[in-house]
Amino acid sequence: MDLRDIATQLTAHPSIRGKLDIAASTRALALTASTSGRPGDDAAAIARPDGGWDLFAGEGFMPQFVQDDPWFAGWCGVMVNLSDIAAMGGRATALLDAIWAPDAASADPLLKGLRDAAQAYGVPIVGGHTNLRSAELNLAVSVTGRASRLISSFAAQPGDVLIAAIDHRGEYRPRFDNWCAALDAPHDRLRGDYELLPLLAERGLVDAGKDISQGGIVGTALMLAECSRCGFDIDLAAIPLPPGVEIVRWLRTFPSYGFLLSVRPENASEVCAAFAERDISAAVIGKAHAKPEIALARQEDRAIFWDYASSPYLTLSKETAHA
Template identity: 30%
Template sequence: MTRLSDILEMLITFDGISRKFVLPSIIDKLRLESFRGNTPHGLGEDSAAISTNSDDVILLTTDAIVEDLCLQHPRAAGFNAVLANVMDIYAAGGVPTSFAVALSYSDQQIGEAILDGLISGSHTFKVPIVRGHTNPRSSSTYVVGSATGVVEKEYLLTAGGAQASNVLVILFDRKGKRGLHYNLGWDSVTDRASDSVVRRLSVMNDIAVMKLVTASKDVSVAGIVGTAAMMLEYSGKGGIINLDEINRSRPRSVPLEDWLRMYISLGFLLATTEEHIPKLKEIAKAHGLSACRIGTVDESKLVKLSLGDEERILFDFKKGSVLTPRNDHD
């Protein structure tokens, strides 16, 4: 077995990726059977984009936090519910405008700690909590958040716009550390002032206005590779993810095998053209972030990993949907 073979097996069985395998059947059922409204960008996107009568679109997103984190680290669970939603809004080029939450628990101390985390997150990301639902006598413990945002129509970023010959670039903050409560998390938020966090996130607003990218996603719990695979599939494309490039740009304190799977708290994956990379690097640096290329897009509908002289197929979208199927029903 080579190192690349070991990495391939590790990624296929990684929970952050494997939990996504159920999505195609759910998304297809919703696309085909639920009521169709005027939402040109919905299922499969980080944020749904809802048309209005103005030049703006309303962004809407939802994220839940796993029960284990709610029980073991409730304050962190509340905070991360806000973080996850806010990242989705910025990934679409927007600015968050409100946050709503559903909170369920049986232990009052846990419920109060989750609430404290939500309040802390609202201050860090400068988003008001405007609505909520609480069940204090539940047999399960969870927090589910939803956020709204706004972006001008012409600046809306999509997760499905990657084109063949595009370059895949990751934006992230090198000044971070492993998450205190999640070993596969890169935390660049909790030690920063709110203004510093928002300034870094606003990089996506500048990138959207300058129209420097064809596709955008925040780096989710699926990690760098899983997020890239989701973008490629939703775009109807394939690509090569270059692990040597990722290895060169990773934080030195984090081994490659961990970095590939990490949830990056201020991380975005972009598809762009070669000529826009210098400007992307310039804008990222101005916002305190690094912009590092990690791969390329092609028409193969294969997600391939390369390391040294070896190349292996991770996913073959020609065989069927895997993670986030392209919306062919529109």
């Protein structure tokens, strides 16, 4: 497929365009990148008086997803929040859930998914909110954590290399572009895989990145670039693919374990090797530059996916103050 066709298809996809809703909320709440907690990061980071950072994040879920696959939605309520904390170079400490359901029987698989994931990852659910008189099943989950050194959406620099670290040992769940590599994994492996991010931060090897969310590789790269006021060229030929998965779907896929890291070139080999030791695919898939755009590249061909100077995405950066 032609690069321009790929870029056009991705730009119009609902999972990527859905992130545009963030800008409406930040304007309504008068939030900027300089607001306490630095909106735009995967978790709010609050400096601790004794050093380090308190982290706080939360996720709300698409109602159709929760209703179609409630047990997996419960599992994801834990998993995606822990990814946000790891993406900040942190370790999760506790979870809170909020559920809505027509009755207790409807809520049971959702709660079981939450419980099973919390046990698997070793992070306790310490409270929340329950409504068993709702017309529909729905879910929101929050998480707290701590970090001694941050990985931030605002720290990417021109000259960095872009590393995609994704667990390929999985498969797609029906109907959605969710790649799940966690359900059959040993619990100690799940916990150790998340521990890798704070370890890399504490070793001074990684200070910029995001977890790959609903916007996939391209949408996440765009959010990282806009926050850091840089751009990325993504080399499609350099992206490792699981067997049988085509590139356009992979570029918009939401993996259960996936991170984009903007890394100083001299640290790239060591970072990739650390993931490889845990059998996680990690490869340099692009380079950072000073242009306000994400572009797709293949050999000598190049096509712009998104120019955030002309079409802001999150409308947050470390320099601007949009409200």
